[in-house]
Each structure stands twice: as structure tokens, then as C-alpha cells.
Amino acid sequence: MSTTLWKTTVASVGGDAGDMIDAGVLILFGDPVPQALADISVVHTDASTLTRPVRPGDSFEFAGAAYTVDEVGDHAMINLIDLGHIVLYVNQPDQKLLPGAIKVSGPVFGTPASGETISFSGA
Amino acid sequence: MGDNPVMRGISWFAEHFIGLFNESATQFAGLVTGILPLLMVMLTAMYAITTWIGEERVTRAIQWAGRWAVTRYTVMPFLAMLLLTNPMAYTFGRFLPERYKPAFYDSTVSFCHPITALFPHANAGEIFVWAGVSAGVMQAAPDKYATLAVLYFMVGLIVILIRGIATQWMTGVLIKRGGHEETFKRYDEAYAEGKIQGVAE
Amino acid sequence: MSYQTVKIVKGSGGWGDGLVLTPTDERHVVLSVTGGGVHPVAAKIAELTGAEAIDGFNTHVPDEEVMAVVINCGGTARIGVYPKKRLPTIDIYPGSPTGPLAQFITPDIFVSDVGIKQISLVDEATAAAAASAAAQTQSKEGGASDQSSTTTATATQERPKTVSQTQAEKGGLMSWVVRFGNFIGYVINTLLSSGRQALQIILQTVLPFMAYVGLLIGIVNYTGISQVLANSVTPLASNPLGLLLLSFIVAIPVLSPILGPGAAIAQVVGVLMGTQIGAGALPVQYALPTLFAIDGQVGCDFIPVGLSLGEAKPETVSVGVSAVLFTRMVTSPIAVAIAYLASFLL
Numbered sequence: 302m303s304t305t306l307w308k309t310t311v312a313s314v315g316g317d318a319g320d321m322i323d324a325g326v327l328i329l330f331g332d333p334v335p336q337a338l339a340d341i342s343v344v345h346t347d348a349s350t351l352t353r354p355v356r357p358g359d360s361f362e363f364a365g366a367a368y369t370v371d372e373v374g375d376h377a378m379i380n381l382i383d384l385g386h387i388v389l390y391v392n393q394p395d396q397k398l399l400p401g402a403i404k405v406s407g408p409v410f411g412t413p414a415s416g417e418t419i420s421f422s423g424a
Numbered sequence: 425m426g427d428n429p430v431m432r433g434i435s436w437f438a439e440h441f442i443g444l445f446n447e448s449a450t451q452f453a454g455l456v457t458g459i460l461p462l463l464m465v466m467l468t469a470m471y472a473i474t475t476w477i478g479e480e481r482v483t484r485a486i487q488w489a490g491r492w493a494v495t496r497y498t499v500m501p502f503l504a505m506l507l508l509t510n511p512m513a514y515t516f517g518r519f520l521p522e523r524y525k526p527a528f529y530d531s532t533v534s535f536c537h538p539i540t541a542l543f544p545h546a547n548a549g550e551i552f553v554w555a556g557v558s559a560g561v562m563q564a565a566p567d568k569y570a571t572l573a574v575l576y577f578m579v580g581l582i583v584i585l586i587r588g589i590a591t592q593w594m595t596g597v598l599i600k601r602g603g604h605e606e607t608f609k610r611y612d613e614a615y616a617e618g619k620i621q622g623v624a625e
Numbered sequence: 626m627s628y629q630t631v632k633i634v635k636g637s638g639g640w641g642d643g644l645v646l647t648p649t650d651e652r653h654v655v656l657s658v659t660g661g662g663v664h665p666v667a668a669k670i671a672e673l674t675g676a677e678a679i680d681g682f683n684t685h686v687p688d689e690e691v692m693a694v695v696i697n698c699g700g701t702a703r704i705g706v707y708p709k710k711r712l713p714t715i716d717i718y719p720g721s722p723t724g725p726l727a728q729f730i731t732p733d734i735f736v737s738d739v740g741i742k743q744i745s746l747v748d749e750a751t752a753a754a755a756a757s758a759a760a761q762t763q764s765k766e767g768g769a770s771d772q773s774s775t776t777t778a779t780a781t782q783e784r785p786k787t788v789s790q791t792q793a794e795k796g797g798l799m800s801w802v803v804r805f806g807n808f809i810g811y812v813i814n815t816l817l818s819s820g821r822q823a824l825q826i827i828l829q830t831v832l833p834f835m836a837y838v839g840l841l842i843g844i845v846n847y848t849g850i851s852q853v854l855a856n857s858v859t860p861l862a863s864n865p866l867g868l869l870l871l872s873f874i875v876a877i878p879v880l881s882p883i884l885g886p887g888a889a890i891a892q893v894v895g896v897l898m899g900t901q902i903g904a905g906a907l908p909v910q911y912a913l914p915t916l917f918a919i920d921g922q923v924g925c926d927f928i929p930v931g932l933s934l935g936e937a938k939p940e941t942v943s944v945g946v947s948a949v950l951f952t953r954m955v956t957s958p959i960a961v962a963i964a965y966l967a968s969f970l971l
Contacts, residue, residue: 324725328702335658335681337706353929376699378933382511384660388701399723401699448843455835463831467823472815478665512661517935525937526945530952533924533931549830552838553920556895557912560902565909568971575913579967583917583960590956594948607940
């Protein structure tokens with residue numbers, strides 16, 4: 302049985318977020334966020350409290366697909382708790398792990414719609 | 425018309441429907457006028473003071489306080505909560521050896537409500553643990569309110585010291601029982617060499 | 626408001642050539658995009674230059690007004706977005722160009738691993754040298770003048786600086802007055818921004834909770850449930866042993882993580898107990914032990930997250946969760962006992 306660690310709802314998708322997503326990079330920010338960041342991010346709202354840190358092996362659900370968490374950066378959890386901010390890199394195992402990032406593997410990122418749910422679940 | 429049972433039912437409902445919300449509104453107004461002005465000015469003053477003291481100085485004081493158990497579970501959690509507030513206060517755990525981290529967390533988190541009696545900004549989102557109980561005291565015996573605030577704070581300090589020491593002991597026991605002795609010895613050595621994460625310079 | 630120039634260099638693990646910043650009437654905002662209010666680094670830059678530090682997450686500031694942006698970026702988003710707009714960007718963390726926007730992060734616009742120590746007012750000697758060089762050129766161009774060369778130099782020095790700054794350098798009473806004025810300005814600015822921060826948390830967290838609590842107590846009082854509650858809770862809460870039992874129950878490892886989140890339950894119970902004390906159903910002396918009895922579960926839902934905020938290793942987290950949960954069953958009743966004894970001082 303999987304338990305939900307963190308769950309949130311898409312509020313808006315920035316104008317340039319599509320370009321980032323096409324490049325395999327998904328940037329999440331909790332509302333409110335400065336416009337400059339909102340442009341490239343998927344802004345979400347009403348996030349739940351994180352119940353435990355996300356770790357490799359957990360899963361990530363986004364735009365109707367499931368992903369496996371491979372690596373978690375040192376600052377990723379602090380950003381997530383503090384700002385609802387996290388950056389996900391899909392299928393880029395060769396890229397250096399950045400402190401604020403989580404690397405996942407799975408299908409190519411789709412484009413989310415407002416009102417959709419995004420979540421992390423424990424294995 | 426007053427004898428009509430339907431009408432009587434409607435007017436009974438109307439009266440109590442409004443009555444219920446009137447009572448709620450009175451309670452809300454009581455909270456807003458009773459707690460909010462004090463909270464607002466205290467928050468303002470505390471945010472300003474923490475800005476003036478500055479993070480650098482606090483970080484130094486915190487590291488100093490982390491050395492001895494007596495200050496590690498009293499002064500350190502207090503300063504962490506006061507300056508960084510809930511939940512960022514727990515980030516100061518990074519200055520401690522791994523085996524003390526659970527005790528520091530237990531101690532610090534246990535102070536996140538007692539501290540609101542004197543420094544509400546430290547955990548303004550959960551102020552009602554204190555404000556709820558103390559509002560009753562304010563009503564029944566206003567002269568005892570200030571003493572209660574100081575006592576809650578002081579007893580809080582004693583309690584977190586006990587919690588810190590108890591949890592530190594328990595962590596030690598669990599490390600031995602679980603066969604983690606070797607792992608933690610490695611952590612201690614790394615700590616002794618000064619490999620603390622997150623410390624610049 | 627008088628503006629001054631600061632120099633910001635990279636820290637030991639940082640990147641970038643460093644920045645020299647002077648606010649202008651158009652660009653007078655240091656935008657702190659760090660979360661948790663204005664970061665001390667942003668506050669320091671604002672304090673030294675006379676600019677205004679603003680929390681970018683709470684307040685919208687047009688790009689045209691921004692002098693510099695302070696970030697604590699984990700390597701992807703903020704580190705690239707602001708340099709892309711060619712806004713001077715200061716990273717608290719030791720970042721270097723990474724992520725999909727790396728191409729925009731150039732050494733002339735970005736500097737990282739910056740702490741308070743990396744920020745300094747531009748050396749007065751440097752500023753003065755530049756000024757006197759300018760003065761010489763000018764006096765040559767101006768030809769014969771009725772002013773002596775020294776006074777010309779002094780006069781032109783004022784140009785890159787502000788009146789108040791020059792006054793401050795002259796010493797004496799005026800300097801004292803100006804310094805005092807700057808100090809008062811700093812104090813007032815801090816207090817105002819603290820007030821804004823206080824209002825923010827009151828609007829976002831405290832008032833909504835008050836409305837919820839008001840409605841809850843309203844219903845409980847109006848329907849008479851409070852009487853029923855008083856009758857059922859009072860026996861437990863009106864004697865020390867009952868409070869000890871309560872504190873033990875909330876600290877049971879299976880229950881405590883469930884009771885913890887947001888301190889919602891502790892807050893509601895706190896309010897209910899407060900109402901009972903206010904109504905005289907519970908003695909005032911029990912307020913103190915009650916505060917600890919209803920809070921034995923505090924933070925038990927948050928242990929792994931709290932520990933990871935302290936950068937604890939996974940082994941520490943797994944040992945720590947059990948250590949905290951188990952000791953609570955003992956320390957929670959002890960807390961009530963101590964509080965009960967202390968309540969005689971009330």
C-alpha cells in the first residue's frame with residue numbers, strides 16, 4: 302500500500318513552463334510567487350504538509366503519469382517545506398544532481414491542467 | 425398567525441439560526457479585540473528585534489550553546505525558535521553530532537508552544553494552544569495572566585531539558601540495540617573533523 | 626533618502642566577478658526571493674545602500690524598480706530567471722551556472738555564496754579618488770575661476786555622493802545629526818517592515834483560525850454542548866491524576882503522530898479548556914498542567930521532516946523517530962507533574 306507524502310493542486314501553468322517541461326524540467330512553486338518565477342513554473346495551491354522526507358524509491362504522480370524518484374538533492378526538502386518549491390528532472394541520470402532538485406524516471410512529462418493533483422507517495 | 429405550528433416552527437428556526445451565528449460572532453469579536461491588538465504589536469516588535477540581532481550573531485551563540493547538554497536543550501532551542509521560528513528552527517540541528525539530533529528536535533519542538541506565551545511570533549500559526557487556555561484565565565482571574573505566561577515559559581524550559589536528556593539517552597540505547605554503533609562512530613569522527621554540513625567557511 | 630554604493634563579492638565557494646550596486650530613484654528595491662520573509666543579506670544591502678528590501682513572495686514589485694535580487698536557489702529556477710532578465714542576482718548558496726537557464730547566468734550579473742561578510746560599502750577612498758580625478762578635469766576645463774582649487778575639489782566631491790553623506794564626513798555637529806537621522810531612518814524602516822510581516826501572518830493564519838474557533842465555540846455554547854463537554858471533561862481535567870492520564874494517552878506512539886498535525890487538536894482543546902476555566906467550571910490553578918497535558922503529542926507527526934531540516938542522516942532519522950515517540954510516554958506525564966507543582970506559585 303502506498304501512502305501519500307505530499308499532495309497539491311495545480312493553480313496555474315506559466316507561459317514558459319511548457320518549454321521547460323519539454324526540456325524535461327518541471328518547476329513547482331507554491332502560491333504566492335513572483336511573476337518572473339510563475340512564468341516558468343507550475344504554480345500550485347493548498348499543498349498538504351509533508352509527512353516525511355521524499356527519498357529514492359518513492360513515486361511522483363503528475364499529469365496522469367507515475368514516476369520513480371531516483372535521487373533527492375540536499376536542499377530539496379527545505380525548499381519544498383518552505384516554499385512549496387521543487388524542481389524535477391525526468392530521465393536525466395547523467396546530469397549532475399543540483400541541491401534543490403529531484404531526479405525521476407518515467408514517461409516524458411505531459412502538460413498539466415489547472416485543478417489537477419500532483420503528489421509524492423511512499424513506496 | 426402566531427398559533428400556526430408551521431409559522432412557529434419557522435420562527436423558532438429563524439431565531440435560533442441567527443442566534444447561533446450571533447453567538448459565534450460575539451465569540452469571534454471577543455477573540456479579535458482581546459488577543460489581536462497585543463499579538464500584532466508583539467509580533468511587530470519581535471520581528472524587528474530579530475532583524476537587529478541578525479542571523480550571524482545568533483548562529484555563533486547557537487553553536488556555543490550546543491556544546492553542553494544543559495544549554496543544548498534549553499538555550500539552543502529557545503534561540504532557535506526565537507530567531508528562526510517554527511519550523512525553520514529545526515535547521516539548527518545541523519550544528520550537532522548525529523546522535524544528538526533527535527534529542528535536539530524533541531526539545532525544540534516541545535518548546536514551540538511554551539515560547540508563544542512571551543514571544544508569539546515564534547509560532548504565530550499555533551498560538552491558540554496558549555491563547556485558548558490563557559483567554560479563560562484572563563476572564564476568570566486577569567491578575568494571574570502574566571504570572572501564568574512566565575510560568576508556562578519557565579516550566580517549558582525545564583520540560584524541554586528533561587525531554588532532551590531523556591531522548592538523548594534513549595537514542596543511545598536504540599543505537600546500541602539496533603547495531604548502529606559502528607555507523608554512528610563514523611558520524612562522530614566526521615563531526616570531530618569539522619565536516620558539518622551547511623556551515624560556510 | 627540618500628543612496629550609497631555597495632560592493633558584493635563571491636564567498637569562499639562562490640562564483641561570479643562580484644557586483645557593485647547603487648540604488649536610483651527608479652531602481653530602489655532589493656527583492657528577497659528566499660521565502661521566510663526578507664533574508665538578512667537583502668536586509669543588509671538595503672540598510673547600507675538606503676534601498677528598500679521587499680519579500681518577493683508576498684509583494685509584487687515591477688522589474689523596473691528592482692536594483693538586485695537575493696535568492697537561495699537550489700540550482701534551477703531562480704538562479705536563471707533573474708539573470709535572464711538582466712537583474713543583478715545574489716545567491717546565498719554557492720551556486721554556479723547550472724540548469725536549463727545556465728546560458729543566462731553570466732559573471733557580470735550573478736554572484737554566489739554571499740553572506741553578510743561579503744557585502745561592504747564602497748571604499749570612501751576609491752570614491753574620493755574617482756571624484757578628485759573628475760574634479761581635476763573639470764577645473765582644467767573651467768579655466769580660471771574665482772574659487773580656490775581646494776574648494777573646487779571639495780565641491781565636486783559632493784557630486785557622486787549625496788549631501789547628507791558629505792555632511793557626515795565633515796564631522797562635528799552636522800555629522801552627528803546626519804548619522805542620527807540615518808539611524809532613526811533604519812529603525813523606522815525595520816519596524817515598518819516588521820509590522821507588514823506581522824500583518825501578513827495575522828491575515829493569513831491567525832484571523833482565519835479565529836473565525837473557525839469563534840464559530841466552533843459559538844456552536845458549542847449556543848447548543849449547550851459546552852455543558853455536556855464540561856460534565857464529561859471536567860472529571861478528567863479537574864484532578865491531577867486525570868491530567869496525568871490525559872497526557873499519557875496523547876503521547877501513546879500510535880496516537881501521537883495522528884493528533885499532531887498543525888497542532889489543530891491541541892489548539893481546539895486548548896480553546897475548550899480555556900472556555901471552561903473562564904466559566905469557572907475548572908479552577909484557574911489547572912491552567913498550567915492543562916497546557917502540558919494537551920500537548921504531549923507536540924511535533925510527533927513532524928519528526929522525520931524536522932530531523933531532515935537538521936540535515937540528519939537516514940540512520941539518525943530511523944533511530945530518532947522511535948527515540949522521540951517512546952520517551953514521550955514518560956516525559957509527557959512528567960511535564961504535567963512539574964507543571965502541577967509549579968501551578969502552586971500562581
